[in-house]
Amino acid sequence: MNEHIIIIGAGHAGVQAAASLREEGYEGRLTLISGDPELPYHKPPLSKAFLKAADAQPQMLRAQAFYDTQKIELLKGRRVTSVKPRPHTLTLDDGSQLHWSKLLLATGAKPRRLAVPGADLAGVFYLRDCADAARLRDALATAQKLVVIGGGFIGLEVAATAAMAGRRVDVVEAAERILGRAVSPTIARHLHAYHESLGVGISTGCGVAELRSEEGKLRSVLTSDGQELDADLVLVGIGALPETELAEKAGLVCDNGIHVDASCRTSLEDIYAIGDCVSFRYLSPERVLRLESVQNATDQARIAAKAMLGKEAFYDAVPWFWSDQGERKLQMAGLSLDADREVIAGDPHSAAFGVYLYSGERLVAVETVNRPGEHMMARRMLAAGFSPPVETVLEGPAALKAAMAASQ
Structure with missing residues (x-):
């Protein structure tokens, strides 16, 4: 053949x-x-x-x-x-x-589907492909109240986009914090506060009990803790x-x-x-x-x-990710699964800072907000297996660059 x-x-x-x-x-x-x-x-x-x-x-x-x-x-x-x-x-x-x-x-x-009464109502959206995005965009043009179910990357990106366009946005997250499995607590707190500054309401530690309608039209989202959030449309982002x-x-x-x-x-x-x-x-x-x-x-x-093609090749790349949420560019390098402590570089209340995650003395991941140059350096450090001392991290990017050069 x-x-x-x-x-x-x-x-x-x-x-x-x-x-x-x-x-x-x-x-x-x-x-x-x-x-x-x-x-x-x-x-x-x-x-x-x-x-x-x-x-x-x-x-x-x-x-x-x-x-x-x-x-x-x-x-x-x-x-x-x-x-x-x-x-x-x-x-x-x-x-x-x-x-x-x-x-x-x-x-x-594929998106994980929501399984509660009312989940099949018109006005409930998922976002996987261009057709989904076009339908959501058309609906957002006339909607005033958006409820996002799920405080993950997709949900928060849409929440920021809609809030900055003047929509009323509420986010419902079942875990105790947004981005619970994806980022450090410091980054999660920062983004929580940032979204609230945009006017986004965020409810954590509660699920969705029901999507309610009136005359067949989506009206509100009832949460497991008894809140009823008005909604013209709902975006479901509860994982894939x-x-x-x-x-x-x-x-x-x-x-x-x-x-x-x-x-x-x-x-x-x-x-x-x-x-x-x-x-x-x-x-x-x-x-x-x-x-x-x-x-x-x-x-x-x-x-x-x-x-x-019969060539020897093995996957061992340093994973990296990003998420643009309004004016915040979050970039992550490495995996924080084994991290047992975090070192904060810069002011987490400002628009730009970094979080260095360690397992013992080994650097396992770096998360940065609006610091693209530092993200690129983090990828190089992790690829080289270089774990800078905490005091060097706190001195800033110039010290990190010099220390990495010296180590090589």
Whole structure:
């Protein structure tokens, strides 16, 4: 059978994998299947810039000319209904079949659904793709009162955007603080106060009991602690689940995502997976992670491209993330899962500062607000395994830069 690599999913992961395969010298047939009718686009702006202007268009990852010149067959608005590992075939939604020599799953993640009375009312929104964002933007144009369910990155980004556009916004978070699993307590407190300064009401430690309507129209959100928050529309941002249905039906091992090794290989030969849909061991056999980030998606794409072509490649990148919330640019490098103390660099009540997270004497993560240069230096320090003494952190970026140079 002639070489034919097929990539299912055309987000950041899938498009980067296609590009990397060509960069690595693959000359065979290459097909990229997208469920979206649009050219593949950047998703992070959908919760921010895209919502601000009625005529804003999605920002394309690559122009059509890229797919043409690289001889990448892009199938838009198509869905894969099944994957057969043994004969190396897949079936599309029109019943047609394609044969592949190697298959890459980049199916991403889907929003976790809200399961309370009223969750199916018109006026309840999720944000996953451009179509979702366009519907939300249209609704925000006439709505005055938005309730965001979930104090994670997506919810807070939309909350800030809507509040700065003059909407009344309330955020309901079940955990005791916003961004509870994502950032340090210091960063969470800072962003909580910042959102309140924008006029956003934030309720933590309570869930949602019911979405209420009047004459079939969304009217309010009833929280588990008895509050009733007026709402013209609701955005649900309570986390995401990996898209593993195809993988599970094909017999791949899945555990909070499609399980892959350090080279992005799945449990079945010739099938690879990357991005938000995968789980993998990171730094130790005991730690299995699933990372939802553009960085992870594109880094794994480069690794998978090499591995599919028989080249030795292993994922060991320093994870990094970002979130733009109004005038606050939060950037994170590393993983704070093992952190047992934090060192604050600068004034956490100001618009720019950093938090250095340590496990014992080892630096494991750095979070910065409106300090992009310091974020870049943090990524270099973590990649080099350099853990600066606390007193050096407190002296500032110049001292950190000098100390890192000396260590090398």
